[in-house]
Amino acid sequence: DLDKVRGALIFHFGYPPIMRRMYLNDGDELAELLRAVRALGVTTSLDMAQPDPNSEAGSVDWARVLANVLPHVDLFLPSLDETLFMLDRPRYDAMQSGVLDRTPDSELLHAVSDRLLAMGAAVVGLKLGDRGLYLRTTPDRVRLQRAGAAFDPLPVGWLGRELVTPCFTATVRGTTGAG
Template sequence: MAADPVIVVAGHLCLDIIPGFDPAAAGTPLFAPGKLIKVEPAVLATGGAVSNTGLALHRLGISTRLMGKIGADLFGNAVLDLVRGLDPALAEGMIVDPAATTSYTVVVNPPGQDRMFLHCPGANDTFVAADVDMAAVQDAHIFHFGYPPIMRRMFLDDGAQLAALLAEVRAAGVTTSVDMALPDPNSEAGHVDWRAVLAHILPLTDIFLPSLEETTFMLDRARFEQINAAHGWATVDMTLLRTLTDELLAMGAAVVGLKLGDQGLYVRTTADRARLAACGRATPADVDGWTGRTVYAPCFQVPVTGTTGAGDCTIAGFLAGLTKGLALEDATTAAVAVGAFNVESADATSGIPAWSAVEARMHSGAARRATTLGISD
């Protein structure tokens, strides 16, 4: 493994616009036709997988390249300014399309009321395989793509564009990693045959890191709706986890990690040693130690300030651990350690420390959250 491995993070990117509200307004009806609502200064931040996973990796000290698609507009310039504020080099791989509109989300979060989101998908819906500059990918160890369910061209035609992109990346010897997002059941993405999409892309996906909810939605919609109606995600049984991961591995992924929210991370790997050994530049040094395994890491017990981007940061921890040659158990622990740093802050990435602090937490013997899932090897 090279001394300074590179991870490319591509996929969904947007500008979050978050108006501030006076806490004294809690419980006051705010929205009515024709009403002017006084708000506080807005916070501008980048959002999406490119921002959350990519910037978390950067903060961990991993050489990171970001590839999100934006427009040549004011919001696009704001995205570039925010990214350059962390490190000018991070903005060099951004895809700027003069014909596209930068994606944005207005996060309306009045005190004492449920949040609302006004979202424009913009350039994310036009992202295609040809947008990726392969010259900037060729020497990478890992290529991570996030949120295809909210990127229209990436899920159409059974994921043909995503499959083409992953095939080209793998042909360059780069390890591929994919994360998902939960489709809106009432949207176009909610009516896609996700089993067909997964069957198309997973033979080309070395590391697949969706959430339990996303995976259940895609593979067993009836079970998803049943659990959702019962608010029962924290108490699903071991049978469901094994059934879902069995199917994902059978479709061709080498490593599958199900993010379980505050219950931790559940990882299973293929029993096919040859498949695992063909994972590209970031193939684990100890292939035998990663083959045919089941590993579970509960979350660290920390005070929770916010959960925005927690799953994305968990992914960053796992991928960073992989590039550092960690054993599967340690990479999984690193993932939940980084996730714990995320939830200790209100935003997605400002609480992510240097890797040395992650190692210290991993080996500190710090308390873990009790699980209600009855998970075992």
């Protein structure tokens, strides 16, 4: 019911790899949902989950899904591991097995975010686990201006930005829940 979303600043959707209807047919249902939400002027946000490599989701052509969905996503917030699993499985496997260093360098982060921005996302936030977060925004002013209510007015100085931030030290009270 899109009326429940009307007037919101942000619509956040999470974990399509564990929702079969959202990844079938190259993600057509998810793309249509996000397109409809964006048509209301609401900023769209998408978080991912690691597909189980032994499930149907693990054999999906995620590059095709993302190419179909990301033009309708303003904030894309996957982990680097999830993204490599989806877009560069040989590198992902090599990093997991220890053949390649698991520590991401700036060249890898830039290349991965380049690909995601080219697929249509306005802002890419790659979660780096205990290493923090890498954030990159599109250099395309028109695309950033179309990013919905949360970007109105367009934040000054955020066009074509690239940032890395470390994790904060926190006292753990519990570990139940996403994230």
